[in-house]
Amino acid sequence: MLCGMTSLPDSLDGSDYKDCCTGPNLEWLVENCGPSDVAHFLEKFAGTRIYIPTTLNLSEKNDSCAVRLIKSLGWRSAAMIVEGGAGMTWCVPFSRTWRVHHYHAQGLSNDEIARKVGCHRRTVSRALSRSKNDEKRTSMLLEEKS
Numbered sequence: 001m002l003c004g005m006t007s008l009p010d011s012l013d014g015s016d017y018k019d020c021c022t023g024p025n026l027e028w029l030v031e032n033c034g035p036s037d038v039a040h041f042l043e044k045f046a047g048t049r050i051y052i053p054t055t056l057n058l059s060e061k062n063d064s065c066a067v068r069l070i071k072s073l074g075w076r077s078a079a080m081i082v083e084g085g086a087g088m089t090w091c092v093p094f095s096r097t098w099r100v101h102h103y104h105a106q107g108l109s110n111d112e113i114a115r116k117v118g119c120h121r122r123t124v125s126r127a128l129s130r131s132k133n134d135e136k137r138t139s140m141l142l143e144e145k146s
Contacts, residue, residue, distance in 0.1 A: 024084035026095050032084070033077035039102050041081075043116065044072050045092045052085040100127040 029038045053065040056079055069078035096117050103113040110128075114121040 024081060024090075026093070026098055028084060029081070032080040033073065035102055037073050037077040039099060041073055041077070042092070042095055042099055046094045047092065049089055049091050052082060052088050052090055054082070054086045056082055096123070097127050097131075100124050101131065104128060 024032075026038070029041075033041070051065050053069070056066045056070065056075070058066060058070075066078070066082075069081060072078075073081065096119060099117050100113055100123075103116055104124075108116070110121045110124045113124045117124070
């Protein structure tokens with residue numbers, strides 16, 4: 001459990017999120033931390049609210065937020081997250097579709113992906129088939145313009 005981490009509230013009106021920011025976006029995280037570290041981070045913290053410390057100074061007393069970030073991500077990736085969102089409370093997204101594609105690229109089966117992501121295997125199949133359909137539509141549009 002990371003500092004100040006709680007489950008996301010059930011309300012959909014957003015009132016419970018007033019102290020929560022969106023944090024670094026997924027593209028930034030993947031670019032700066034690498035897909036494996038991001039997948040590991042999302043496995044541990046997706047759907048939770050975390051406080052991102054202002055520094056990774058381990059000499060400060062009881063800076064458990066920094067320690068937990070470093071333990072879960074490694075020093076380099078933890079430093080990148082601190083750089084991207086220091087002092088913020090971040091509602092970490094589930095990023096299920098991205099995780100499905102990441103694990104699929106690693107060669108995991110749909111059942112294994114479903115267990116890791118926390119969804120039904122049909123959700124995995126739909127996510128993968130949607131991306132194939134999107135690729136087909138994009139290639140058809142590009143061919144029409146040529």
